[in-house]
Amino acid sequence: ETGVTxxxxxxxxxRGQQVTLRCSSQSGHNTVSWYQQALGQGPQFIFQYYxxxxxxxxxxxxxxxxxxxxxxxxxxxxxxxxxxxSALYLCASSTPSGEQYFGPGTRLTxx
Amino acid sequence: xxxxxxxxxxxxxPEGAIxxxxxxYSNSAFQYFMWYRQYSRKGPELLMYTYSSGNKxxxxxxxxxxxxxxYISLFIRDSQPSDSxxxxxxxxxxxxxxxxxxxxxxTVNP
Numbered sequence: 001e002t003g004v005t006x007x008x009x010x011x012x013x014x015r016g017q018q019v020t021l022r023c024s025s026q027s028g029h030n031t032v033s034w035y036q037q038a039l040g041q042g043p044q045f046i047f048q049y050y051x052x053x054x055x056x057x058x059x060x061x062x063x064x065x066x067x068x069x070x071x072x073x074x075x076x077x078x079x080x081x082x083x084x085x086s087a088l089y090l091c092a093s094s095t096p097s098g099e100q101y102f103g104p105g106t107r108l109t110x111x
Numbered sequence: 112x113x114x115x116x117x118x119x120x121x122x123x124x125p126e127g128a129i130x131x132x133x134x135x136y137s138n139s140a141f142q143y144f145m146w147y148r149q150y151s152r153k154g155p156e157l158l159m160y161t162y163s164s165g166n167k168x169x170x171x172x173x174x175x176x177x178x179x180x181x182y183i184s185l186f187i188r189d190s191q192p193s194d195s196x197x198x199x200x201x202x203x204x205x206x207x208x209x210x211x212x213x214x215x216x217x218t219v220n221p
Contacts, residue, residue, distance in 0.1 A: 033208065033209070035209075040213075040214075041213060042115075042117075042199050042201075042212050042214050043155070043199075043211050044211075045209060048207060048208065055207070056208055088152075090154055098203075098205075099157060099160050100145075102147075102154035103154050105153070105154045107152070
């Protein structure tokens, strides 16, 4: 167990809807990163938050947004869902030495 | 060209075999190198974390980094059926985004 939890485990949305995914980081880890993993692919970096500020962003459009809270929990919001957004969404919290530990993921299906 | 190349397999070996998994990369700024194991429909699990050329051993696992050749490897000794999973290599420049390979699907047959 990594101590990183995510909710929900699985959800189904319709194209055009909005979704919020949640992550609870391991205690003491003040950096959280979000990744998108399409079926059969490696995870792709979406963005990272450090002390509630965005600290790097991958090649994802602005409809992907995030928040980090003072207790180091985090949210990923996706607006105007598209079919290609169907994927496993992973959050990872970082130790002070930089190791990233992943949660179990949220599987999003867009129909 | 992808920054990180990894043969997706699938790779099938008999129980007890030595498994060799490899990745190559093109970005010389990568300083930290990781191997993750991912079981079906689960999150990746960190196996090895290294930041220099050379070997690092942990139980049945050995990670090898050759920065001059931009090549990393993971060796699994005495492979077990429970090692059947997808193995992902990952790299980063410094404390930020991880860049992953595509993953190699490994099956260890009893």
